[in-house]
Amino acid sequence: MNTLLIEELALPATPDADDAADFLAVVELNNAVCRSDAGTDDLSQTPAELLAGLRDTADEIQRVFVVRESGVVVGCVIVGHATAEPTSTQFDLMVLPENWGRGLENALLARAEEETRTLGRRVMQTWTLHPGQAPSPTIAPATGWGAVADTALSGLLARAGFTLEQVERNSAFDLQGPMDGVHAALEASLSAAGSDYRLVEWTIPTPAELKDDYAWALSRMSTDVPAGALEIDEEIWDAARVERREARLIEGGQTMSVAAAQHVPTGRLAAFNELVIGADRGEVTHQFCTLVLREHRGHRLGMLVKCANLLRWRDVAPRSPRVSTFNAEENRPMLDINEQIGFVPVSYAGAWQKKLA
Known part of the structure; x- marks a missing residue:
């Protein structure tokens, strides 16, 4: 040029x-x-x-x-x-x-x-x-x-x-295929979680009584997800930041469903999964965040929230053909869940970092 x-x-x-x-x-x-x-x-x-x-x-x-x-x-x-x-x-x-x-x-x-x-x-x-x-x-x-x-x-x-x-x-799940395996996995994970956890679900905006705790769970995405040597600041979230995030999604014509596991003895959210779609509900669905907080791992909560939201999504966006999601290759617990449910690899992403002198 x-x-x-x-x-x-x-x-x-x-x-x-x-x-x-x-x-x-x-x-x-x-x-x-x-x-x-x-x-x-x-x-x-x-x-x-x-x-x-x-x-x-x-x-x-x-x-x-x-x-x-x-x-x-x-x-x-x-x-x-x-x-x-x-x-x-x-x-x-x-x-x-x-x-x-x-x-x-x-x-x-x-x-x-x-x-x-x-x-x-x-x-x-x-x-x-x-x-x-x-x-x-x-x-x-x-x-x-x-x-x-x-x-x-x-x-x-x-x-x-x-x-x-x-x-x-980057993996994809066929939303138009049979859901028998998802139903069975959800029942098994509910049984494994036991009475200490209960399923809560909503479509944004998040109910007022859950915003503070949802904010806390979102902040843990910056500390509890495998990130290799990427320098990730611990994020500070509150109810107002949740509201701003959801306002952006809604302004962009997007709908988000959240399935979460609530720890009954404390009332705190222990795990959550987010599914998002644009204004055209016949297009691809994107999974945003999925997390089981460190202190609640080992109770099959990741499987619980993923399966619950996939089944709920059939009512939210029944024409969407598939879910697309990203997970770190070293995050084997989450990839094991995906593979068991039926997600298949589609593409990959590389995370690059440079530290300035």
């Missing part, structure tokens, strides 16, 4: 606003890159979903930087950082294969690092997407669990000083 100008994108008020053309181009680019890298359409986002997250800056600030060629967006990097947690930035670098090799990817990566340094943060993190059948050669993460294809983006990150810290498996 003769000239390379990186500009911050001004977000439109709505996806159909008069000034939304460049934003819509970013959405299209994001979805095309996901499809190209992972080999599946399951990871696409709608304009309403992406815009709701970008415009809400209470808990995370995300800046969108684009490169245009002849007025057309041909590259983008979105750089985000949590407002309460101080350590890292996370970024998504988007350039289609036909535009690699002309300097776009290098310039956008440099812009992400510049933004990180300006913020005074010392860690950069990003995730690469990879097909289910990884061609050779492959790269193994620092954890030793799993491997991903050695792609152009992986090579760029490695040369820039990033380390592949973790591999995540």
Whole structure:
């Protein structure tokens, strides 16, 4: 390219606003890159979903930087950082294969690092997407669990000083198939959990009496989930943060169902599972968070909340074809549950990290 100008994108008020053309181009680019890298359409986002997250800056600030060629967006990097947690930035670098090799990817990566340094943060993190059948050669993460294809983006990150810290498996469950095994697994897990735990379920917004405890359980996602050597700040959640998160989802046209196990002696939530779908309930369902708090493990609560929510989901979104979810390859307890229920591998993601000097 003769000239390379990186500009911050001004977000439109709505996806159909008069000034939304460049934003819509970013959405299209994001979805095309996901499809190209992972080999599946399951990871696409709608304009309403992406815009709701970008415009809400209470808990995370995300800046969108684009490169245009002849007025057309041909590259983008979105750089985000949590407002309460101080350590890292996370970024998504988007350039289609036909535009690699002309300097776009290098310039956008440099812009992400510049933004990180300006913020005074010392860690950069990003995730690469990879097909289910990884061609050779492959790269193994620092954890030793799993491997991903050695792609152009992986090579760029490695040369820039990033380390592949973790591999995540993207799995899918067929929602239109028989549910006999799910029913049986739920009954077995309810029996194993015993009278100390009871199932509670809701569709957001979360009932007022559960918000504080749900906030506590969500905060434990930052401390109780396998993360390899990724530097993850302990997150601080309260009822207001839960409300803001759910407002973003609802603004983006999304519906979320939560199935949780409540510890009867204390009244505290011990495990939970989230399923989310967009405005079109005939599209793919996404599993967001699933967690069994450390102190409640060993009672089959992971199986309990996953199976309960899958069965509940049949009423929420009966036309959705499948559930898509990500789990760390070293998280064998959760992958064992997935495999027993019937989830199958579809694609993979690599978690990369760079510590700035």
